[in-house]
Amino acid sequence: MKENAASRVVFILLLFLSVSLLNGQSPPEKPKLVKCRSPGKETFTCWWEPGADGGLPTNYTLTYHKEGETLIHECPDYKTGGPNSCYFSKKHTSIWKMYVITVNAINQMGISSSDPLYVHVTYIVEPEPPANLTLELKHPEDRKPYLWIKWSPPTMTDVKSGWFIIQYEIRLKPEKATDWETHFTLKQTQLKIFNLYPGQKYLVQIRCKPDHGYWSEWSPESSIQIPNDFPVKDTSMWIFVAILSAVICLIMVWAVALKGYSMVTCILPPVPGPKIKGFDVHLLEKGKSEELLRALESQDFPPTSDCEDLLMEFIEVDDCEDQQLMPRPSKEHTEQGVKPMHLDLDSDSGRGSCDSPSLLSEKCDEPQAHPSKFHTPEGPEKLENPETNLTCLQAPQSTSVEGKIPYFLANGPKSSTWPFPQPPSLYSPRYSYHNIADVCELALGMAGTTATSLDQTDQHALKASKTIETGREGKATKQRESEGCSSKPDQDTVWPRPQDKTPLISAKPLEYVEIHKVSQDGVLALFPKQNEKFGAPEASKEYSKVSRVTDSNILVLVPDPQAQNLTLLEEPAKKAPPALP
Amino acid sequence: MDSKGSSQKAGSRLLLLLVVSNLLLCQGVVSTPVCPNGPGNCQVSLRDLFDRAVMVSHYIHDLSSEMFNEFDKRYAQGKGFITMALNSCHTSSLPTPEDKEQAQQTHHEVLMSLILGLLRSWNDPLYHLVTEVRGMKGAPDAILSRAIEIEEENKRLLEGMEMIFGQVIPGAKETEPYPVWSGLPSLQTKDEDARYSAFYNLLHCLRRDSSKIDTYLKLLNCRIIYNNNC
Numbered sequence: 142m143k144e145n146a147a148s149r150v151v152f153i154l155l156l157f158l159s160v161s162l163l164n165g166q167s168p169p170e171k172p173k174l175v176k177c178r179s180p181g182k183e184t185f186t187c188w189w190e191p192g193a194d195g196g197l198p199t200n201y202t203l204t205y206h207k208e209g210e211t212l213i214h215e216c217p218d219y220k221t222g223g224p225n226s227c228y229f230s231k232k233h234t235s236i237w238k239m240y241v242i243t244v245n246a247i248n249q250m251g252i253s254s255s256d257p258l259y260v261h262v263t264y265i266v267e268p269e270p271p272a273n274l275t276l277e278l279k280h281p282e283d284r285k286p287y288l289w290i291k292w293s294p295p296t297m298t299d300v301k302s303g304w305f306i307i308q309y310e311i312r313l314k315p316e317k318a319t320d321w322e323t324h325f326t327l328k329q330t331q332l333k334i335f336n337l338y339p340g341q342k343y344l345v346q347i348r349c350k351p352d353h354g355y356w357s358e359w360s361p362e363s364s365i366q367i368p369n370d371f372p373v374k375d376t377s378m379w380i381f382v383a384i385l386s387a388v389i390c391l392i393m394v395w396a397v398a399l400k401g402y403s404m405v406t407c408i409l410p411p412v413p414g415p416k417i418k419g420f421d422v423h424l425l426e427k428g429k430s431e432e433l434l435r436a437l438e439s440q441d442f443p444p445t446s447d448c449e450d451l452l453m454e455f456i457e458v459d460d461c462e463d464q465q466l467m468p469r470p471s472k473e474h475t476e477q478g479v480k481p482m483h484l485d486l487d488s489d490s491g492r493g494s495c496d497s498p499s500l501l502s503e504k505c506d507e508p509q510a511h512p513s514k515f516h517t518p519e520g521p522e523k524l525e526n527p528e529t530n531l532t533c534l535q536a537p538q539s540t541s542v543e544g545k546i547p548y549f550l551a552n553g554p555k556s557s558t559w560p561f562p563q564p565p566s567l568y569s570p571r572y573s574y575h576n577i578a579d580v581c582e583l584a585l586g587m588a589g590t591t592a593t594s595l596d597q598t599d600q601h602a603l604k605a606s607k608t609i610e611t612g613r614e615g616k617a618t619k620q621r622e623s624e625g626c627s628s629k630p631d632q633d634t635v636w637p638r639p640q641d642k643t644p645l646i647s648a649k650p651l652e653y654v655e656i657h658k659v660s661q662d663g664v665l666a667l668f669p670k671q672n673e674k675f676g677a678p679e680a681s682k683e684y685s686k687v688s689r690v691t692d693s694n695i696l697v698l699v700p701d702p703q704a705q706n707l708t709l710l711e712e713p714a715k716k717a718p719p720a721l722p
Numbered sequence: 723m724d725s726k727g728s729s730q731k732a733g734s735r736l737l738l739l740l741v742v743s744n745l746l747l748c749q750g751v752v753s754t755p756v757c758p759n760g761p762g763n764c765q766v767s768l769r770d771l772f773d774r775a776v777m778v779s780h781y782i783h784d785l786s787s788e789m790f791n792e793f794d795k796r797y798a799q800g801k802g803f804i805t806m807a808l809n810s811c812h813t814s815s816l817p818t819p820e821d822k823e824q825a826q827q828t829h830h831e832v833l834m835s836l837i838l839g840l841l842r843s844w845n846d847p848l849y850h851l852v853t854e855v856r857g858m859k860g861a862p863d864a865i866l867s868r869a870i871e872i873e874e875e876n877k878r879l880l881e882g883m884e885m886i887f888g889q890v891i892p893g894a895k896e897t898e899p900y901p902v903w904s905g906l907p908s909l910q911t912k913d914e915d916a917r918y919s920a921f922y923n924l925l926h927c928l929r930r931d932s933s934k935i936d937t938y939l940k941l942l943n944c945r946i947i948y949n950n951n952c
Contacts, residue, residue, distance in 0.1 A: 182822070183821065183822055208808045208809060209808070209809050209814070231821065231822075231823070234821060235820040235821060236820055236821050236822075236937075237818070237820060237930050237933065237934055238820060239807075239808055241808075259804050261930070263930070263933045263937075264787075299822065300952060301944070301950055301951055301952055302822075302826065302941065302944055302945070302950050302952070303940045303941045303942075303943060303944025303945065303948070303950070303952045304822045304825070304826075304937070304940075304941060306940055306952075328952065352780060352936075352940075353783060353784070353787065353933065353936075
């Protein structure tokens with residue numbers, strides 16, 4: 142029986158279930174808490190989502206309990222927050238306590254509870270958007286126009302006391318633009334916007350955020366129309382342009398100043414200062430004499446090559462000692478204006494050597510020096526003249542010659558100076574003129590050549606100091622003199638050829654020749670100098686006739702009988718007294 | 723004893739800081755009723771002290787929130803640690819105001835001493851937190867770096883608060899009892915879940931207390947410096 146009752150109850154229940162199921166009724170589904178938010182950290186609101194109600198009217202209740210409390214409370218306000226919400230007022234809100242909130246769905250069939258939500262008010266702060274957003278265009282005098290945006294803090298936020306710390310974000314854009322221009326502010330409730338485009342419609346939005354929490358929603362768009370005549374004078378652009386142009390001008394001026402100098406130098410090139418090639422003025426300034434001299438030296442000083450050429454051109458000097466007395470044709474060319482009388486008798490004359498020190502200074506100074514003219518009794522001074530030429534005079538007979546006669550050697554083609562060829566020892570300063578006889582004697586003595594024994598003959602070798610524009614210098618070297626002194630076969634030589642008299646010893650020493658007189662015709666009459674040694678003077682003979690010119694440019698004079706007679710006749714009285722004892 | 727000595731040392735350091743800041747930031751004296759002896763006696767600007775303190779407390783709260791979120795994301799998903807985090811903070815014994823009205827009715831002296839107590843009570847837990855997070859296997863650098871930063875900033879804020887306290891309430895006694903943290907064993911337990919739960923609790927409490935300090939300071943700042951006209 143009992144079993145029958147139990148089974149009957151079950152059967153009825155199942156019948157009811159089936160009936161209800163057929164009707165579509167069931168306990169409600171579990172609701173779900175969506176979110177809880179606190180707008181000002183003073184209150185908060187929770188929202189839930191109801192599930193399926195099961196076909197029956199369902200009531201939702203929210204229950205909660207706080208951390209540290211066991212008492213379960215029910216939601217104080219279901220209405221303020223809207224449907225399916227629970228609003229917790231200030232007195233029900235504790236900031237730093239955890240809330241455990243549950244929503245229950247109850248219907249006839251059953252109760253469903255949601256999962257608990259652990260809420261901490263501090264972390265669910267999300268303010269409302271700022272309120273009272275106003276836009277205003279301002280045109281202040283002497284200043285740029287701007288858009289003035291104003292707003293006020295959102296509701297339910299206590300900013301003044303410092304409980305709620307807030308910051309704002311404003312964004313604006315022209316209506317048709319896509320990108321927003323954003324600005325941030327802290328605490329300020331106004332903003333000034335410059336640089337607006339005239340004739341545009343601007344949209345403005347604002348939102349805010351607490352110091353720790355969520356951003357609010359954007360406020361509704363606020364729009365403003367910028368009038369077309371909105372004076373947006375962007376003076377900053379002009380200022381920038383002005384500065385840029387000034388900078389460019391400065392750069393150009395600077396470039397011109399730099400290049401202008403070079404331009405000026407191109408147009409008017411500066412006069413170059415005097416410069417010595419290879420010479421550094423700074424060395425002079427520094428006073429480094431050594432370097433200076435070195436610099437100078439490097440300039441081919443002394444000019445050896447040129448001098449050499451000159452020397453080679455005009456002078457050939459040979460050493461008498463080692464060489465045979467061979468006639469050597471003179472290599473030097475003769476200058477213009479050489480007298481036909483000039484013959485290259487002196488073969489070795491003119492061959493100079495640049496190594497000779499005495500030669501150098503005189504040679505290089507006057508390479509083109511002409512041979513000295515015939516000197517009158519002022520001859521000895523001419524001897525200093527480097528141009529003078531020694532002539533080897535051989536005067537076997539001494540005739541008294543008044544005055545002093547310079548003795549010259551015939552010049553070579555070169556008129557270059559020829560110093561006294563012989564070593565100074567040969568030059569006896571006692572005499573006012575060269576003692577050619579001594580010279581020749583010495584030369585002959587040293588060389589061992591034959592001395593002229595012209596004394597024995599009536600031929601005298603005299604060299605007149607005629608101006609011979611030969612330009613050739615003769616060096617009274619031993620060789621030359623010996624040549625001159627020695628006999629040699631010469632053509633057209635006035636020189637007597639005492640070939641048979643080549644023996645060295647001269648019976649009679651050479652003597653000076655004195656100019657006796659100059660005849661009316663301008664003929665020079667020469668007498669051998671009286672030699673006291675030889676006792677009684679011989680009959681003076683007047684040598685005024687040129688016999689020949691030797692190779693060494695020695696004039697050979699012979700007594701002119703005609704003239705002699707004349708002179709004898711002319712001056713018998715003159716001569717006679719001295720002659721007669 | 724330890725706190726006394728450390729506070730004296732910190733006080734001398736603060737004096738030096740005061741002198742230096744006076745030289746650098748002489749902005750004049752804020753005419754607030756807080757300086758009882760008149761404007762001439764407040765050497766360092768209270769405004770600057772408050773500004774600095776607010777900045778630091780804000781920073782600490784940001785760091786704490788980030789650190790908690792990191793930990794929650796990595797270690798506490800689906801574990802229900804939060805259920806066990808209720809009533810787990812060692813500073814809950816402090817009578818801190820729980821809403822705005824209560825906070826506004828609390829005298830600034832009380833508020834300041836509460837702040838000081840909170841700051842002091844967190845010195846030790848922060849130190850251990852750094853040590854234990856370092857030892858935690860696979861601890862992300864985000865958590866560790868923030869823990870280290872928070873520990874430093876906490877000390878800095880404590881110094882600043884003590885200076886402000888000295889200025890606002892001259893002659894007030896320094897030594898106030900503060901809650902002592904005793905959660906070290908739970909941080910070092912071998913049970914991983916228990917350990918992570920302990921970490922979770924600690925980070926949760928840190929986040930909350932840093933929020934409290936931040937809010938109280940900002941409230942005091944507006945009240946004292948700006949006369950409730952922020």
